[in-house]
Amino acid sequence: MITRFLFILIFFPVFYFPTTIKPNNRIDLLIQLSDEESYKDYLKSFIYAKRACILAEESGTSKQKAEAYYYMARNLIFVGRYNESYSLIKKGMNEEAVKKDKFFLALYKELTSIYYSRLYMLPQEMKENKEALQLVNPHTNPESKLFVSRIYMWIADYYTETHKYDSAQIYIDRSIKLAEEIPEQQYLSFRRMFRRKAYVYFYQAQIYIKQKNTKSALQFIDKAYKQAVSEDHVYLHSILEAYGDYYFLSEEYQNAINYYKKAIQNKKAFLKMSADINLKLSYCYKAMNDPSNEKKYLTISSEQRRYNERISRINVIQIAENILKVENEKKQANRNKNILAVLLVSIVLLLIIACVLYKQRKENRKRNEIIENKNHQLQKTTDSLMEKEKTINILQQKVSELIHMVKANSPHFWSHFQIIFPDFTGKMLKLNPNLRTSELTFSAYLYLGLATKEISQYTFKSVKTIENNRYNLRKKINVPSEKDLSIWINEYIKNTETEA
Template sequence: MKNVRLAFLFILFFNSLIYSQSQKNHDEFKNKVKANSKLFTSDINKAYSELNSLIKASRILKDSLSEMQLLEKKCRYFYNKNLVDSLIISSEELHKASDKYKNVYYEAMANVYIAETYSVNKLYDKAIIHLNNAYSILKQDQSDSKKIFYAKANVLSSFANVYLDKGEPRNAAKKILEEIKSGKQIKEKSEFEEFQYLNYSNLSSIYAEYNLDSAFYFAKKSIEIRPTGISEEKSMISNFTVIGKYYKKRKEYEKSIINFHKALKISRRTGIELNINDTYKSLHEIYRETGRKDSADFYENKIKQNDLQMLQSKYNSLQEVMNKDEEEQNKKLTLNFFILGISILIVLAISVFFYVRLKKKKVVENNQNLHDLYQHLIALLQNNDPGFMFAFENAFPEFSDKLLKINPELQQSEIEFCALLKLKLTTKEIAKYTFIETRTVQNKKYRIRKKLEIPQSVDIYNWIDNI
C-alpha cells in the first residue's frame, strides 16, 4: 500500500513538472508575440521574418488567438508592401483559420483584406460585397468591445480605399468623415487623439486627389495631434508626402523635397512601401523641372523598378483572384479562363516590355565604374542637394550600420563626414563643398580617428574605404 502511495505521489509530481514547463513555454511564446507586435511598428521587414516560425509555434501550442493574430499581421505586411499576390493567399489563410475557430473579428478582417485584393484588380463590386460581409459579421458581435469598434473603423477605411481605386475620392472622403464622427464613442483623450491622428492622415491623402489646400490642412492637423510615444509609420509617411505635394504645387521645391525625403526616410526605416511610387514620381518631376538631371534619372530608375515589381505582383494576384472565382462559380469556368488568358497575354507583353527596358538600363549601369558613381554623388554635394545622403545610403546601404557597430555613439553629422571621406574628397574639397575652414576639416578627421580608433599609422581614407 505504501508503494502505491509513493507511485501516486510520483505521478502527481511528474505531471506538475510537465504542466509547469508547458506553462513556461506558453508564457515565453506570448512574450515573443508581444515583442513581434511592437517590432511591427518600427521595422516591418524584421517583424515579418519572425512570423512563419511564430505561426508554427502557435499551432504546436494550440494557441488559436495568437495564430490568427499572427496571420493578420502577415496580411498587414503584404498590404503595406504592395504585394497583392501574396496578400490574397494570406488573407484566404486567415479566413480559413477564423472560420475554423469561429472568431468574428478575424473573419471580418480577412474579408477586408480580400476586398483590398479585389479592388486593386478593379473588381470593385466583389470588393464591396466582401466589405459588406465584414460589416455584417461585426454586427453579430453584441459585446460592444473596443476591438470590434476598431474593426468597424477598418471596414470604413477599406470602403474609402475602394472608392479611391474607382476614382471617386469624394465618396472616399465621406467614409473617412463617417469614421471620424464615430470617434465620439472614445472617451479616453490619448486614445481619441491617436484614432483621429490616423483618420486625419487618411483624409489628407484622399483630399490630395482633388483639393490640396484641404489635404495640407489635415496633414498638418494630423501631425499636430499625433500622440507622444507613438511610432512613426505609414500615417507620417502619408502626411509628409501630402505636404511635399502641396509645396510642389506652389513651386516651393526645396520645402517639397525636404518633406518627400522625410517620407522616404521613414519608409526606409520601417520597411513600409505603400504608395512609395507617388513620392518617387514627384521627386523625379521636381528634379527634372529644376534641371538636376542626375537626381531626375535616379528617381526615374526607381519608378521603373517599382513599376515592374508591382506589375508582377498584380499579375500573380490576378491569377489567385481568378482561381478563387473558379472555385466559387463553376458555371463561369470558360469565361474566367478566357479573361485570365487575355489578362496574362496583356500582362506578359507589358512585363516583357519593362523587363527589356530595365535589362538594357542595367547593362548600361553595370558598365559604369565606381568613378561614375562617385562623380554623381559629388555633383549632388556640389549642388547642396538635400538628396545627397539618401542617394549615398542607396549606393552604400551598409555603410552607416557598420560605422555604428564600431561606435554606436557616432552622430549623424559624423556619419555624413565619413561619407565624404568614402568619396575620397581632399581636405580642401570638403572645406569647399561644406563651407567650412580647412582647419575645421582637419579637426574633424582627428575626432573621427579617435572615435573609430584608427591608428595614426593607417591612412584614414583607406580605412574608411574598407567599410
C-alpha cells in the same frame, strides 16, 4: 519593391484579442511581442509571429493559429511577399475560430480587401469591405467602433481613387466621427494595431489635396502628423509626402522638395524605393527652372519604376495563379459531386442491365466502353471550350475595366494597363528608349482602339492637342504617315517578340 503596395499596410488593423495575455502562455506572449514591433521593425514582428505559429500548430488553439497567420500575412504584405501572404490569409480563414467569430471573420475580410486593393481589383475590394461592415456593430464596444471607422476609411479611399469625392467625403466624415467619439486616454490604451486615427485624418487630407483645397488639407495633414508622432509611428513617409503635395500645390517648391526628400529618407530606412516621390521632385525642379535636377530625379524615378515593374510582373503572376487555384478548387469540388452522382446512377443501371440482359453481357460491356470513351471525349471537349470561354471573358473584362478607367481619366490607368499588358512598355521602348510615361500612356490609348475625339473627351484636352500628340508619337517611333497609327501599334505589339 512595389512601392504602391507598401503604403496601405501601415493603415490596416490586426487582431482584437479581448482576453488578457497570460504570462505563462508563450504563444500569446509571442503574439504580443509581434504586435509591439508592428510599424517599428517588420522583420522582428514577423519572426515573433512565425515562432508563435510554429508553437500554435504543434499545441495551440485554433484562435492562436489564426492570430499567428494574420500577423505573418500582415508583415509579408509589407515586404511585398504577396504569394505567401495570400496562402496565410486562406489558412487563417479556414480556422474554426475565424468561422465561428464574426469579429475575427470581419478582420480577415478587411485584410482580404486590402490584398485586393493592392491588385487594383476595386470591385472585389469594395465587396469584402461591405461584407465586413455587415458583420460588426459599431455600438458593441470601442474596438468595434474603431473597426467600423476603418472600414469607412477604406470605402472613402475607394471613392477617392474613383474620383467620386462627394461619396468619399461622406464616408470619411463617418470615419472621423466614430474615431473621435472614443476618449483619447481609452484610445491610447488599445493595442498598436488598432490605433489608426492618424490615418483617418490623412485620408481626409488626401481628399482635400485631390480637390486642390490646400487650406483644409494642411489642417488635417498637421493633425495626422501630430497623432502619428504621439503614437510613436516610425513609417511616416505618406504624411511627409502629403506635406510635399501641399507645398507643391501652394507653389512653395523648395518646401515641397524638403518634405519629399524627408519622405524618401523615411522609406529608405525601410528599404523601400520612391519612384513616385522622385517624379514629384522632378516636377518641383522643373517649376523652379532647374533642368539639371529635373533630369536627375526623373532618371532616378524611371530606373526605380522599371525595377518595380519587373517585380510587379512576377508578383502579379503569382497572385493570379493563387486566385485561379482557389476558383479551380471550387469548380473541382462541384465537379466531383456531379461525377459521384453520375457514377452511382450508372452503377444502378448497370446492375439492372446485368440481371436482365445477362446473356448479352459481352456486347453490353463493349457498348459501355464505347459510351464511356465518348463521354470522356465529350468531357474533354467541353472542358476545352469552357477554358477558352473563360480566358476570353477574363480578357474582355480586363479590357472593359481599362476602357472604364480611361473614361474616368483615372490616374491609375497606366499602372493597371501594365499589369494586364506587361510586355507593352518594353516593346514600345525598343522603338524609342526616350518615350515618356505620358507618351506610353497615349500609346496605350491607341492600342485600345480609342479615336482622337474619344481621347480628347476623356482626358479633357482639345482635339488639336490630341492630334499633335499623335503626330509627335508617330515621329518618335518612325511610323509612315500613310499608316494608321493605332493599327500599326497593334500589329507591332502582336508581332514583336519579348526579350528574355
